Amino acid sequence: MTTFADFLTAKRTVEDRALNRVVFRQFVDALAEHAADRGADEPVRIVEIGVGTGSMIARLADWEALPPSVSYRAVDLDAEPLAVARRQLPEQLRAAGYTVESTDEGIVAKKTCDGQTRRIELTLAVDDGFEISDEADAVIAGAVLDLVDLPAAVEDIKRLLADKGVLYAPATFNGHTSFIPREPLDDRIEGLYHRHMDEIRDQPGSSRAGQQLLDKLPAAGYTLLAAGGADWVVRPVDGAYPAAESTVLAHLLSTIDGALADYPPDVLGSEKREAWIEARREQVDRSELTLVVHHLDVLARL
Numbered sequence: 292m293t294t295f296a297d298f299l300t301a302k303r304t305v306e307d308r309a310l311n312r313v314v315f316r317q318f319v320d321a322l323a324e325h326a327a328d329r330g331a332d333e334p335v336r337i338v339e340i341g342v343g344t345g346s347m348i349a350r351l352a353d354w355e356a357l358p359p360s361v362s363y364r365a366v367d368l369d370a371e372p373l374a375v376a377r378r379q380l381p382e383q384l385r386a387a388g389y390t391v392e393s394t395d396e397g398i399v400a401k402k403t404c405d406g407q408t409r410r411i412e413l414t415l416a417v418d419d420g421f422e423i424s425d426e427a428d429a430v431i432a433g434a435v436l437d438l439v440d441l442p443a444a445v446e447d448i449k450r451l452l453a454d455k456g457v458l459y460a461p462a463t464f465n466g467h468t469s470f471i472p473r474e475p476l477d478d479r480i481e482g483l484y485h486r487h488m489d490e491i492r493d494q495p496g497s498s499r500a501g502q503q504l505l506d507k508l509p510a511a512g513y514t515l516l517a518a519g520g521a522d523w524v525v526r527p528v529d530g531a532y533p534a535a536e537s538t539v540l541a542h543l544l545s546t547i548d549g550a551l552a553d554y555p556p557d558v559l560g561s562e563k564r565e566a567w568i569e570a571r572r573e574q575v576d577r578s579e580l581t582l583v584v585h586h587l588d589v590l591a592r593l
Protein backbone atom coordinates (compact mmCIF):
# COMPACT_ATOMS: atom_id res chain seq x y z
CA MET A 292 0.00 0.00 0.00
CA THR A 293 1.32 3.42 -0.87
CA THR A 294 1.33 6.16 1.74
CA PHE A 295 0.86 9.92 1.49
CA ALA A 296 4.63 10.23 1.88
CA ASP A 297 5.14 7.85 -1.08
CA PHE A 298 2.89 10.13 -3.14
CA LEU A 299 4.83 13.25 -2.10
CA THR A 300 8.13 11.59 -2.96
CA ALA A 301 6.77 10.33 -6.29
CA LYS A 302 5.53 13.74 -7.41
CA ARG A 303 9.05 15.21 -7.29
CA THR A 304 9.77 14.29 -10.93
CA VAL A 305 6.35 15.55 -12.03
CA GLU A 306 7.01 18.93 -10.42
CA ASP A 307 10.61 19.07 -11.61
CA ARG A 308 9.06 19.26 -15.08
CA ALA A 309 6.09 21.40 -14.13
CA LEU A 310 7.58 24.19 -12.01
CA ASN A 311 7.30 27.50 -13.78
CA ARG A 312 10.88 28.42 -14.61
CA VAL A 313 10.20 32.17 -14.96
CA VAL A 314 8.74 32.33 -11.44
CA PHE A 315 11.46 30.02 -10.11
CA ARG A 316 14.25 32.16 -11.61
CA GLN A 317 12.79 35.29 -9.99
CA PHE A 318 12.62 33.47 -6.66
CA VAL A 319 16.28 32.47 -6.96
CA ASP A 320 17.19 36.06 -7.86
CA ALA A 321 15.29 37.31 -4.79
CA LEU A 322 17.26 34.88 -2.59
CA ALA A 323 20.50 36.20 -4.13
CA GLU A 324 19.43 39.80 -3.36
CA HIS A 325 18.82 38.85 0.24
CA ALA A 326 22.24 37.16 0.35
CA ALA A 327 23.86 40.39 -0.89
CA ASP A 328 21.94 42.46 1.70
CA ARG A 329 22.84 40.18 4.58
CA GLY A 330 26.54 39.99 3.76
CA ALA A 331 28.95 37.07 3.85
CA ASP A 332 28.60 36.29 7.55
CA GLU A 333 24.83 36.03 7.84
CA PRO A 334 22.80 33.20 6.30
CA VAL A 335 19.70 33.87 4.20
CA ARG A 336 16.76 32.72 6.34
CA ILE A 337 14.23 30.43 4.68
CA VAL A 338 11.12 28.98 6.31
CA GLU A 339 9.23 26.24 4.47
CA ILE A 340 5.64 25.56 5.56
CA GLY A 341 4.31 22.09 4.74
CA VAL A 342 7.68 20.67 3.72
CA GLY A 343 6.26 17.16 3.22
CA THR A 344 9.08 14.76 2.33
CA GLY A 345 11.51 17.59 1.59
CA SER A 346 11.35 17.64 -2.22
CA MET A 347 11.85 21.39 -2.47
CA ILE A 348 14.97 21.32 -0.29
CA ALA A 349 16.44 18.51 -2.38
CA ARG A 350 15.54 20.33 -5.59
CA LEU A 351 16.99 23.70 -4.50
CA ALA A 352 20.23 21.96 -3.49
CA ASP A 353 20.35 19.83 -6.62
CA TRP A 354 19.69 22.79 -8.92
CA GLU A 355 22.26 24.94 -7.04
CA ALA A 356 19.57 27.54 -6.52
CA LEU A 357 20.40 28.41 -2.91
CA PRO A 358 22.65 31.28 -1.78
CA PRO A 359 26.03 30.26 -0.32
CA SER A 360 24.82 30.29 3.28
CA VAL A 361 21.27 29.40 4.27
CA SER A 362 19.40 28.67 7.47
CA TYR A 363 16.41 26.60 6.44
CA ARG A 364 13.59 25.90 8.90
CA ALA A 365 11.20 23.29 7.55
CA VAL A 366 7.95 22.44 9.30
CA ASP A 367 4.99 20.20 8.63
CA LEU A 368 1.89 19.37 10.64
CA ASP A 369 2.23 15.70 9.72
CA ALA A 370 5.00 13.67 11.37
CA GLU A 371 4.92 10.88 8.77
CA PRO A 372 6.23 12.73 5.69
CA LEU A 373 8.59 14.67 7.94
CA ALA A 374 10.15 11.39 9.14
CA VAL A 375 10.63 10.42 5.48
CA ALA A 376 12.26 13.83 4.82
CA ARG A 377 14.68 13.17 7.70
CA ARG A 378 15.52 9.76 6.24
CA GLN A 379 15.80 10.76 2.57
CA LEU A 380 17.40 14.18 2.65
CA PRO A 381 20.93 13.18 3.78
CA GLU A 382 21.25 10.89 0.75
CA GLN A 383 19.67 13.44 -1.60
CA LEU A 384 22.00 16.19 -0.38
CA ARG A 385 25.01 13.89 -0.74
CA ALA A 386 23.90 13.19 -4.31
CA ALA A 387 23.93 16.98 -4.84
CA GLY A 388 27.59 17.03 -3.74
CA TYR A 389 27.21 18.03 -0.09
CA THR A 390 28.83 16.47 2.94
CA VAL A 391 26.11 15.94 5.49
CA GLU A 392 26.14 15.92 9.25
CA SER A 393 23.03 15.03 11.22
CA THR A 394 22.20 17.17 14.24
CA ASP A 395 19.51 16.75 16.93
CA GLU A 396 17.19 19.06 15.02
CA GLY A 397 18.12 18.34 11.42
CA ILE A 398 21.09 18.47 9.10
CA VAL A 399 24.11 20.63 8.35
CA ALA A 400 25.17 20.22 4.72
CA LYS A 401 28.31 21.75 3.18
CA LYS A 402 30.07 21.72 -0.12
CA THR A 403 32.76 23.64 -1.94
CA CYS A 404 32.08 24.35 -5.56
CA ASP A 405 34.26 26.50 -7.87
CA GLY A 406 36.14 27.76 -4.82
CA GLN A 407 32.92 28.87 -3.10
CA THR A 408 31.68 27.24 0.10
CA ARG A 409 27.99 26.45 0.38
CA ARG A 410 26.28 25.68 3.67
CA ILE A 411 22.71 24.72 4.52
CA GLU A 412 21.73 24.57 8.15
CA LEU A 413 18.44 22.71 8.10
CA THR A 414 15.98 22.07 10.91
CA LEU A 415 12.94 19.82 10.46
CA ALA A 416 10.08 19.91 12.96
CA VAL A 417 6.44 19.01 13.36
CA ASP A 418 4.70 22.35 13.70
CA ASP A 419 1.87 24.49 12.40
CA GLY A 420 3.59 26.76 9.90
CA PHE A 421 0.96 29.44 10.32
CA GLU A 422 1.47 29.64 14.06
CA ILE A 423 5.25 29.66 14.42
CA SER A 424 7.21 32.88 14.88
CA ASP A 425 10.35 33.67 12.94
CA GLU A 426 12.00 36.31 10.81
CA ALA A 427 12.52 34.92 7.33
CA ASP A 428 13.87 36.39 4.10
CA ALA A 429 11.78 33.85 2.22
CA VAL A 430 8.80 31.67 3.03
CA ILE A 431 8.11 28.69 0.78
CA ALA A 432 4.64 27.14 0.80
CA GLY A 433 4.44 24.55 -1.98
CA ALA A 434 1.12 22.82 -2.69
CA VAL A 435 -0.15 24.04 0.69
CA LEU A 436 -2.12 27.23 0.21
CA ASP A 437 -4.98 25.35 -1.48
CA LEU A 438 -5.48 23.43 1.79
CA VAL A 439 -5.88 26.34 4.17
CA ASP A 440 -7.95 29.45 4.85
CA LEU A 441 -6.17 31.66 2.31
CA PRO A 442 -6.83 35.18 3.70
CA ALA A 443 -5.73 34.06 7.19
CA ALA A 444 -2.69 32.22 5.80
CA VAL A 445 -1.33 35.19 3.83
CA GLU A 446 -1.69 37.35 6.97
CA ASP A 447 0.09 34.71 9.09
CA ILE A 448 2.93 34.52 6.57
CA LYS A 449 3.35 38.31 6.81
CA ARG A 450 4.26 37.83 10.48
CA LEU A 451 7.07 35.47 9.41
CA LEU A 452 8.60 37.68 6.74
CA ALA A 453 11.40 40.17 7.36
CA ASP A 454 11.48 43.49 5.49
CA LYS A 455 11.27 42.81 1.72
CA GLY A 456 10.87 39.11 2.41
CA VAL A 457 9.35 37.00 -0.35
CA LEU A 458 6.64 34.36 -0.39
CA TYR A 459 7.13 31.59 -2.97
CA ALA A 460 3.97 29.50 -3.42
CA PRO A 461 4.56 26.96 -6.17
CA ALA A 462 2.10 24.26 -7.24
CA THR A 463 -0.96 25.98 -5.83
CA PHE A 464 -3.95 24.09 -7.21
CA ASN A 465 -6.08 26.07 -9.62
CA GLY A 466 -9.28 24.42 -10.68
CA HIS A 467 -8.51 21.83 -13.32
CA THR A 468 -8.05 18.06 -13.14
CA SER A 469 -8.61 15.91 -16.20
CA PHE A 470 -7.87 12.47 -17.53
CA ILE A 471 -7.20 11.13 -21.00
CA PRO A 472 -8.74 9.05 -22.55
CA ARG A 473 -12.03 10.81 -21.85
CA GLU A 474 -14.92 8.86 -20.33
CA PRO A 475 -18.60 9.88 -20.42
CA LEU A 476 -18.71 10.60 -16.65
CA ASP A 477 -15.52 12.67 -16.58
CA ASP A 478 -16.93 16.20 -16.56
CA ARG A 479 -19.36 15.29 -13.77
CA ILE A 480 -16.72 13.55 -11.67
CA GLU A 481 -14.14 16.27 -12.09
CA GLY A 482 -16.76 18.88 -11.11
CA LEU A 483 -17.78 16.92 -8.01
CA TYR A 484 -14.13 16.44 -7.00
CA HIS A 485 -13.51 20.21 -7.15
CA ARG A 486 -16.79 21.01 -5.39
CA HIS A 487 -15.71 18.64 -2.63
CA MET A 488 -12.61 20.81 -2.02
CA ASP A 489 -14.75 23.95 -1.81
CA GLU A 490 -17.84 22.84 0.05
CA ILE A 491 -17.70 19.35 1.45
CA ARG A 492 -14.33 18.23 2.79
CA ASP A 493 -13.71 18.67 6.46
CA GLN A 494 -10.91 21.19 6.05
CA PRO A 495 -10.56 24.66 4.59
CA GLY A 496 -9.03 25.37 1.20
CA SER A 497 -10.16 26.14 -2.29
CA SER A 498 -10.12 24.58 -5.74
CA ARG A 499 -9.21 28.05 -7.10
CA ALA A 500 -6.53 28.96 -4.56
CA GLY A 501 -3.92 29.70 -7.26
CA GLN A 502 -5.90 32.48 -8.89
CA GLN A 503 -7.24 33.70 -5.55
CA LEU A 504 -3.65 34.42 -4.51
CA LEU A 505 -3.47 36.94 -7.34
CA ASP A 506 -5.89 39.25 -5.55
CA LYS A 507 -5.57 38.11 -1.91
CA LEU A 508 -1.83 38.87 -1.85
CA PRO A 509 -2.06 42.51 -3.08
CA ALA A 510 -5.09 43.03 -0.81
CA ALA A 511 -2.93 41.91 2.14
CA GLY A 512 -0.13 44.35 1.24
CA TYR A 513 2.19 42.13 -0.83
CA THR A 514 3.56 43.10 -4.24
CA LEU A 515 3.12 40.37 -6.82
CA LEU A 516 6.47 39.72 -8.50
CA ALA A 517 5.60 36.80 -10.76
CA ALA A 518 2.92 34.21 -11.45
CA GLY A 519 2.61 31.46 -13.99
CA GLY A 520 1.18 28.06 -14.79
CA ALA A 521 2.82 24.92 -13.44
CA ASP A 522 0.75 22.10 -14.80
CA TRP A 523 1.30 18.46 -13.97
CA VAL A 524 1.24 16.22 -16.97
CA VAL A 525 1.64 12.58 -15.96
CA ARG A 526 1.73 10.32 -19.00
CA PRO A 527 3.28 7.10 -20.16
CA VAL A 528 6.50 7.56 -22.10
CA ASP A 529 7.49 4.66 -24.35
CA GLY A 530 4.84 2.49 -22.72
CA ALA A 531 5.67 3.15 -19.05
CA TYR A 532 5.35 5.93 -16.47
CA PRO A 533 8.65 7.68 -15.67
CA ALA A 534 10.23 7.15 -12.23
CA ALA A 535 7.51 6.45 -9.61
CA GLU A 536 4.81 8.52 -11.34
CA SER A 537 2.24 5.70 -11.39
CA THR A 538 2.13 6.28 -7.60
CA VAL A 539 0.97 9.85 -8.24
CA LEU A 540 -1.89 8.53 -10.36
CA ALA A 541 -2.82 5.81 -7.86
CA HIS A 542 -2.87 8.29 -4.98
CA LEU A 543 -4.90 10.86 -6.87
CA LEU A 544 -7.47 8.24 -7.90
CA SER A 545 -7.83 7.18 -4.25
CA THR A 546 -8.25 10.83 -3.22
CA ILE A 547 -10.94 11.34 -5.86
CA ASP A 548 -12.62 8.09 -4.82
CA GLY A 549 -12.73 9.25 -1.18
CA ALA A 550 -14.15 12.63 -2.20
CA LEU A 551 -16.86 11.10 -4.39
CA ALA A 552 -17.83 8.64 -1.65
CA ASP A 553 -18.85 11.63 0.52
CA TYR A 554 -21.73 12.47 -1.85
CA PRO A 555 -25.20 10.97 -1.28
CA PRO A 556 -26.28 8.26 -3.77
CA ASP A 557 -28.68 10.59 -5.57
CA VAL A 558 -25.70 12.76 -6.57
CA LEU A 559 -23.44 9.87 -7.58
CA GLY A 560 -24.27 6.24 -6.89
CA SER A 561 -21.54 3.94 -5.58
CA GLU A 562 -21.79 1.59 -8.59
CA LYS A 563 -21.00 4.38 -11.05
CA ARG A 564 -18.20 5.70 -8.87
CA GLU A 565 -16.62 2.28 -8.40
CA ALA A 566 -16.86 1.45 -12.09
CA TRP A 567 -15.23 4.77 -13.04
CA ILE A 568 -12.40 4.39 -10.51
CA GLU A 569 -11.81 0.74 -11.45
CA ALA A 570 -11.62 1.59 -15.16
CA ARG A 571 -9.09 4.36 -14.42
CA ARG A 572 -7.00 2.05 -12.21
CA GLU A 573 -6.91 -0.54 -14.96
CA GLN A 574 -5.73 2.14 -17.36
CA VAL A 575 -2.89 2.95 -14.95
CA ASP A 576 -1.98 -0.74 -14.77
CA ARG A 577 -1.82 -0.85 -18.56
CA SER A 578 0.09 2.49 -18.69
CA GLU A 579 -2.69 4.09 -20.71
CA LEU A 580 -3.87 6.92 -18.47
CA THR A 581 -2.74 10.53 -18.77
CA LEU A 582 -3.43 13.13 -16.07
CA VAL A 583 -3.40 16.92 -16.39
CA VAL A 584 -3.66 19.11 -13.26
CA HIS A 585 -3.46 22.89 -13.34
CA HIS A 586 -1.48 24.82 -10.72
CA LEU A 587 -0.16 28.35 -10.41
CA ASP A 588 3.28 29.24 -9.07
CA VAL A 589 3.22 32.63 -7.37
CA LEU A 590 5.99 34.87 -6.02
CA ALA A 591 5.25 37.98 -3.94
CA ARG A 592 7.24 40.45 -1.88
CA LEU A 593 6.14 42.10 1.31
Ligand SMILES: C[S@@+](CC[C@H](N)C(=O)[O-])C[C@H]1O[C@@H](n2cnc3c(N)ncnc32)[C@H](O)[C@@H]1O
Nearest residue numbers: 299341342343367368369418419420433434435
Ligand atom coordinates in the same frame (compact mmCIF):
# COMPACT_ATOMS: atom_id res chain seq x y z
C1 LIG B 1 0.19 18.52 -0.64
S1 LIG B 1 1.35 18.42 0.62
C2 LIG B 1 2.76 19.24 -0.10
C3 LIG B 1 4.06 18.86 0.56
C4 LIG B 1 5.29 19.49 -0.08
N1 LIG B 1 5.27 20.93 0.01
C5 LIG B 1 5.39 19.05 -1.52
O1 LIG B 1 5.01 19.85 -2.41
O2 LIG B 1 5.80 17.92 -1.78
C6 LIG B 1 0.79 19.60 1.80
C7 LIG B 1 1.58 19.51 3.10
O3 LIG B 1 1.24 20.63 3.91
C8 LIG B 1 1.15 20.20 5.24
N2 LIG B 1 0.38 21.20 5.98
C9 LIG B 1 -0.94 21.51 5.84
N3 LIG B 1 -1.28 22.49 6.71
C10 LIG B 1 -0.15 22.81 7.39
C11 LIG B 1 0.16 23.73 8.43
N4 LIG B 1 -0.80 24.51 8.95
N5 LIG B 1 1.42 23.79 8.90
C12 LIG B 1 2.38 22.97 8.40
N6 LIG B 1 2.16 22.06 7.42
C13 LIG B 1 0.92 21.99 6.92
C14 LIG B 1 0.51 18.83 5.13
O4 LIG B 1 0.73 18.06 6.29
C15 LIG B 1 1.22 18.27 3.90
O5 LIG B 1 2.39 17.56 4.24
